[in-house]
Amino acid sequence: MKSWDIIITGAGIIGVSLALELRQRGASVLVMERGEPGGESSSAAAGMLAPADPDTPAALRTIASASAQLFPEYVEKLESLAGMEVDFRRQGTIAFLETADGPPEYQPLSSAQLHHREPALVSPGHPSFFVQENSVDPRLLMRAALTAAQKSGVEIYGNSEVRAISIQNANPEVRTDRETFSARAVINCQGAWSGAPVRPRKGQMFYVQPQRARLLQHVMRAPDVYIVPRSSGKILIGATVEDVGYDKTVDDSAIHGLLTAGTKYLPELASATIIERWAGLRPGTPDSLPIIVMTGKRNVFVASGHFRNGILLAPITAKIMAYLAAGKTPAMDIATFSPNRFAAEKPSYADHAETFGTPAQSVKK
Ligand SMILES: Cc1cc2nc3c(=O)[nH]c(=O)nc-3n(C[C@H](O)[C@H](O)[C@H](O)COP(=O)(O)OP(=O)(O)OC[C@H]3O[C@@H](n4cnc5c(N)ncnc54)[C@H](O)[C@@H]3O)c2cc1C
Known part of the structure; x- marks a missing residue:
């Protein structure tokens, strides 16, 4: 039977960033992915790095800010190992809020200041703010992370669905339909498929391709829509948050609703051409906080439930989980991310052996 120091299940940005971190600390690492590596939520995201966003839960702020600070170094590492760029943009964000009181990081803008920064943006009556929050293209980031990990010696098996994890002779074993692998530790990074209480939240x-080049330079965030420019000239508009199980269909009414909302802030979107539409499944939890923990099974860990911030949180999660997997205590307090907070709802991954691959039930809002 083949054996590794660490097996990670799920090749999204969380699993692959962690694999690279562990490999760089000297571990032999296998990542097992059910479908195409990087093909789920991590490639479907907007790529805003927004720790101060009022929608970011207060309990997440410390690790979210720490991860935002790690991001330049993380991007540099991936870009240099992979030999490609990930469109890390540091122009910052214009945020429209419903109240005049923004978080301390938000600098209020007068109409003239807004116009000076982004002449094409208009405020439909909401106060506007500038915040130094960056963005990245998640598809490029994911591709770079996969290449960087492979070039560093991480093995990545696509089309390898993990069916079960069991403990044999004190070590975890991972079983697919065809083979069984053993490792010193196994880490479940299966995103929306990690097991209850994690459940999918569709976005x-x-x-669009606007008619005019350089139409928007900053990320724009408002209560009902966000707009993220890429350096290629494409502009992303998102996103719905839906509790509809594992459905990834895209519907015209949702896209139309987002376009109408976006056009309120950026009127020139009305003449832009829609060039691509998609949906992804965020790994949600009941309190919108991640789960980063060793399960009831010794040396079987979970890093999941990153919901709307998994791109932002990838570098810090990799560092925290690398400590946990080595049996050390991370410098940051991560008690908040223990599943003990869901005491009433027994996590299915706690006895993961029989529950891998079993979708968490969707719960209507
Ligand atoms: C529309 C949308 C917008 C978003 N915008 C942002 C944003 O602006 N900023 C931000 O920080 N985050 C954003 N996110 C959230 C972010 O994309 C997620 O939090 C993050 O991608 C989660 O990463 P992950 O690796 O846990 O999950 P995933 O990328 O989904 O990876 C999990 C992988 O596990 C695999 N898997 C599942 N079951 C098995 C199994 N049994 N065996 C083997 N493999 C398995 C899956 O196939 C998948 O590839 C957004 C998400 C969406 C959908």
Whole structure:
């Protein structure tokens, strides 16, 4: 039977960033992916890095800010190992809020200041703010992370669905339909498929090609829509948050609703051409906080439930989980991310052996 120091199940940005971190600390690492590596939520995201966003839960702020600070170094590492760029943009964000009181990081903008920064943006009556929050293209980031990990010696098996994890002779074993692998530790990074209480939260979004080049430079975030420019000239508009199970269909009414909302802030979107539409499944939890923990099974860990912030949280999660997998205590307090907070709802991954691959039930809002 083949054996590794660490087996990670799920090749999204969380699993692959962690694999690279562990490999760089000297571990032999296998990542097992059910479908195409990087093909789920991580490639469907907008790529905003927004720790101060009022929608970011207060309990997440410390690790979210720490991860935002790690991001330049993380991007540099991936870009140099992979030999490609990930469109890390540091122009910052214009945020429209419903109240005049923004978080301390938000600098209020007068109409003249807004116009000076982004002449094409208009405020439909909401106060506007500038915040130094960056963005990245998640598809490029994911591709770079996969290449960087492979070039560093991480093995990545696509089309390898993990069916079960069991403990044999004190070590975890991972079983697929065809083979069984053993490792010193196994880490479940299966995103929306990690097992209860993690459940999918669908997001629909789309790209437009505007008629005018350099139409928007900052990310724009408002209560009902966000707009993220890429350096290629494409502009992303998102996103719905839906509790509809594992459905990834895209519907015209959702796209139309987002376009109408976006056009309120950026009127020139009305003449832009829609060039691509898609949906992805965020790994949600009941309190919108991640789960980063060793399960009831010794040396079987979970890093999941990153919901709307998994791109932002990838570098810090990799560092925290690398400590946990080595039996050390991370410098940051991660008690908040223990599943003990869901005491009433027994996590299915706690006895993961029989529950891998079993979708968490969707719960209507
Ligand atoms: C529309 C949308 C917009 C978003 N915008 C942002 C944003 O602006 N900023 C931000 O920080 N985050 C954003 N996110 C959230 C972010 O995309 C997620 O939090 C993050 O991608 C989660 O990463 P992951 O690796 O846990 O999951 P995934 O990328 O989904 O990876 C999990 C992988 O596990 C695999 N898997 C599942 N079951 C098995 C099995 N049994 N065996 C083997 N493999 C398995 C899956 O196939 C999948 O590839 C957005 C998400 C969406 C959908």
